[in-house]
Amino acid sequence: MQKLKQALHNFFDWRCWSPKQRKDFVWNVIWGVLIAIALQFAPHIRYGQKMLNEAYDSLVKEDFIRAVIDRKENEPISDAIRLVIFDKMAYEASPSLGYWTPRVKLCQTVIRAIELGAKVVVVDFALTKEIPAYCTIGKAEDVNQVFLRLMREATELAKEKKSVIIMPWTERKPANGYTAQYYGLLNEMSDIIQLGSPAIFVNPTDGNVRHLRFYKKVKDETQNGIVLSLPVLAALYQWYGAEETGEIVQQTKDYINKHERLKNGITIPFDDRFKKKIRIYSQDKYSECLSARYRFRIVPREVLEKMGHGIDLLSKHKVMLTADRLLTISSDNQIWKGKTVLIGSTYSEIGDFHTTPLGRMPGVFLVANGLNLFLKEGQINQSYILGYVIVLFWVFVFAVIFIHLSAGWAAFVLTGLVLVFNTSISAYLFSKSDLFMDFWLPVTIMGIRSNISKAEGFVEKLIKKRREKK
Secondary structure, three states, X not given: XXXXXXXXXXXXXXXXXXXXXXXXXXXXXXHHHHHHHHHHHHHHOHHHHHHHHHHHHHHHHHHHHHHHHOOOOOOOOOOOEEXXXXXXXXXXXXXXXXXXXXXXXXXXXXXXXXXXXXXXXXXXXXXXXXOOOOOOEOOOEOHHXXXXXXXXXXXXXXXXXXXXXXXXXXXXXXXXXXXXHHHHHHHHOOOOEEEEEOOEEEOOOOOOEEEEOOEEEOOOHHHOOEEEXXXXXXXXXXXXXXXXXXXXXXXXXHHHHHOOOOOOOEEEOOOOOOOOOEEEOOOOOOOOOHHHEOOOOOOOHHHHHHHOOOOOHHHHOOOEEEHHHHOOOOOOOOOOOOOEEEEEEOOHHHOOEEEEOOEEEEHHHHHHHHHHHHHOOOOOEOOHHHHHHHHHHHHHHHHHHHHHOOHHHHHHHHHHHHHHHHHHHHHHHHHHHOEOOOOHHHHHHHHHHHHHHHHHHHHHHHHHHHHHHO
């Protein structure tokens, strides 16, 4: 034991090192710190963003497998979420034979969800265009007028039940006929029907969706120039109800309008009376926003089958149903009371499918994952102070280790470092503490630099020997 203590003392004691080791140690620390500093700017350049995306994709898959496939998370999906799906059968059985969303059934579904006690109903469909005349109900009724009538019934019922309906915001252009009537309905019922922006950001380099959207600035006076995203609105209304959330939303919009960019982000609601919060930031396609990155829990059955034999949690607990199934549920069913019901499509022909790190999934699943992220208070954090402490600690430790290792052993340690730290430790911090830390790169660069230094020393020895022979 005494010999081991002495060996460790000599290993880490500067005074016991040779001049060459001291020099290498200093250079290792310098390289490690410089790379750590450079990493802070990496997300702002295309190559850095690519590196960050690769690290994130790996972590988010591990996180999903741990939580859902291996079932190591007690409640991965918030109990406040319910999903209603319009599938291929619903589309192809409609009068348009799959070309248009069956809007009458959609309204009936909204009404049924509110009757069953839904607190928030999110309708993830674009409904601004008029359906052609050939898609009629019977011989006389115009499907567009039936839709508007039923939509009015839905809003009146929502007002009576103190529920709220959230629908996608779309840019308004001069219109007449059905479209003008639809806009008029939205304006008339603006206290019940809230409008939210699409929930996603598409990565410009590879077309993948990794980030949700917090808000969008628009030229729309009816929205005060700001449209919060569907999942942000849904989370706030689920937490605080219609009366409180209306004020929260207005305060948020006023603040954003007064500040060109939310450089350091803001936490809403501002009032400390409200304990559950969302952290929002300004966003654009070419800069990083870790708090906007998805952590996936709700995925289509096809993704589950591709990744492993996980339980389809939504189907298991009967919180994901087809529209046809919902319409047959008895009125005493309590699992929908006080919940947020997301209504969307899984029919691929309408084009609302997106590529994610876990695979392709419909847009409504991205809205659901964004909502779940907020309701579970699982936004990804970047703890700068803790991150700096951890990075400096490992820079120092490995700066010492690398000066004592041969090139072969250094390569072996580097391999273990990447396999262990970048998967196990990073995944643990990501899953357990919502922390995204990629601290292996500075240490890896140090190891590479050490190997280069050793290679240079080897070359110098060869040159010296040749000179001595001469």
